[in-house]
Amino acid sequence: MAATDQTRILSLYEQVSYTSDTGGDVPTDRTGGLNLGTALNIPRGRVFSTFVQSHRRAAKDLCDVLMRTSSPIQLIELAGRLRDRLNENLFIYAVSFVILHKQEFRNLRLPSIVEVFPHKFVPAEELTKMQVTVNKLPPNQEAQLVIEYGPEFASTNLKPEHRVSYWREDYGINSHHWHWHLVYPAEMDVPGDRKGELFYYMHQQMVARYDMERLSVDLNRVEKLENWRVPISDGYFSKLTSNNSGRAWGTRQDDSLMKDFRRTDFGLEFIDITVMEIWMSRLMDAIHQGYMINRNGDRVPLSDNVTTGKLGIEILGDAFEADASLSPNALFYGDLHNLGHLMIAFTHDNDGAHKEEIGVMGDSATAMRDPVFYRWHKFVDGIFQEYKMTQPPYTLEDLSLPNVVVDKVGVLRDNQLNQLTTGWNLREFEASRGLDFNAPNPVMLRITHLDHAPFNYHIQVTNSGAAPKKVTVRIFIAPKHNVRGLEMSFMEQRLLWSEMDKFTETLKPGKNQIVRASKDSSITNPNEFTFRDLGPRPPPAADGSAPPPANNEFNFCGCGWPEHLLLPRGKPEGMTYQLFVMLTDYExxxxxxxxxxxxxxxxxxxxxxxxxxxxxxxxxxxxxxRRPPPILNNEMVTSVADYASLGNISLTDITITFLNNQLKK
Ligand code: CUO
Structure with missing residues (x-):
């Protein structure tokens, strides 16, 4: 790849909200006579939401045009012509979509969404204060310009939910969520293997991790939002702006009610809560009858025990998310998850009478900041779990692996066994890439975030077979005790298990020692690329030595759980978690x-x-x-320890201690 393509792509992302044009009709000379369909219907300065069907339509129309370009140069040229005419968020979404989904552009990297839209991550007040500082600077004055943010974020600690603000408002999880919905978009006709199932699983794991975090700060697990006719107890005030002109996101007072949707500015039909309840009821009927009904009136069976075709969970995920192009019957099963986001995002102004903007639940880059996100997704997960409970438990054959015994498992950090630590760390982004401060120097953004000291898993395994054996190593963690301090039953703990890593290994006959670094986790994204990472490479040093390698040569597309949140916080006095390691047959x-x-x-x-x-x-x-089998190896299964009676599974207590200071890494 020519470095200039990457550099020129960056220019499309820089200060995208600050072009002067406010939209309107696009002269044909600017679009080259292209038909952009509904892409121009979303005004500049407004929120673009993939939870709104008409916005998905606009994105599809724009992406269809951009996908026809066949080289980076063509994409840069065409997108550059359209940039100041289109809604900024839609524009970035579509260019990013094309870069990710078109084979020819795979070597291009996306800059961090934190730098593209800093106002979605940092309160307007902080940005304005910086602007005032810059304005007061005497001409040519050199100054360090840094906006510090966190760890208290938008909270006061007066409300219990504020204890986990640092986690909900973490830049990494919000950036991950934005990327995930870009990689697996609804109704964009992109092939995505097991997309509906991944929608279920990735969101289930986000809720599991949120619950782990809550237990670290002595909060009970989040409660699902399934009754939409009672007030939502927790409000949310993001203090962010939805555009560069200072328009605020909608807020939600404590004890707000969801209301029938009556806005005309989002291109939606009006939606009643009653209709949402009917869709929920139809999904539940399908789960308990064991099939959905497609548009022809035929049955579509729901089962995860299939050898061909889609798993039931995938079909259900497509219908529920919802993706109208994949749902067996979008008219009948509706658009429940997406419209739930919207109804919640408009509790403050359901009919537009106040001309207020949508709340943060309406944008995948901001939704995870709001406590209600997890209540909504616990409801979504509850429906999926209702389905999972209809599936037969795994058998001894499914769970065990003959001739393989895990002898010992431990995690090592600085030669300390099973003692992990978390603390605070800092990450810098360049705010002046996304926002124009008109400053002499770059304006930096320094965000405090939770982090952990890196560690290694050490796994001793005996392969008593005569031949080498290839296995999948599956690692999960969960808190050992519930909020009352009691050990949990299998079913109480089941949905807390959070995946830490999954990889393959070939075991030689006899003893084996597996060492795996935490930073290699199969769930994490090791880094967010900044503009600087992706920009022009520095010239060779004066002594002729080569410049350091550019950070953009890794295999990376931006999606992935932030590496710094691989571990839950734990407690200052130490908190016990269980590490579950399972080896399965790679064949x-x-x-x-x-x-x-x-x-x-x-x-x-x-x-x-x-x-x-x-x-x-x-x-x-x-x-x-799935639920466990009632009996395993002639023993009743009551807790996860009964799974660990199988040779290929091991359970280890580990302690996570929160140091509450700057972490030394
Ligand atoms: Cu990712 Cu509801 O799907 O936020």
């Missing part, structure tokens, strides 16, 4: 993949692999996605 897990180099293969567990199949044949979440 049963493997998936035949198309040949060719893998691209975007970071974070496969949550993000899959572009242009390839999801690389694990088992249902996602295995083995915790």
């Amino acid at each position: 049963k897990d493997k998936v035949e993949e198309p040949k060719g180099p893998r691209k975007c293969a970071n974070a496969v567990s949550f993000c899959g692999i572009l242009d390839a199949k999801y690389p694990d044949k088992r249902p996602m979440g295995f083995p915790f996605d």
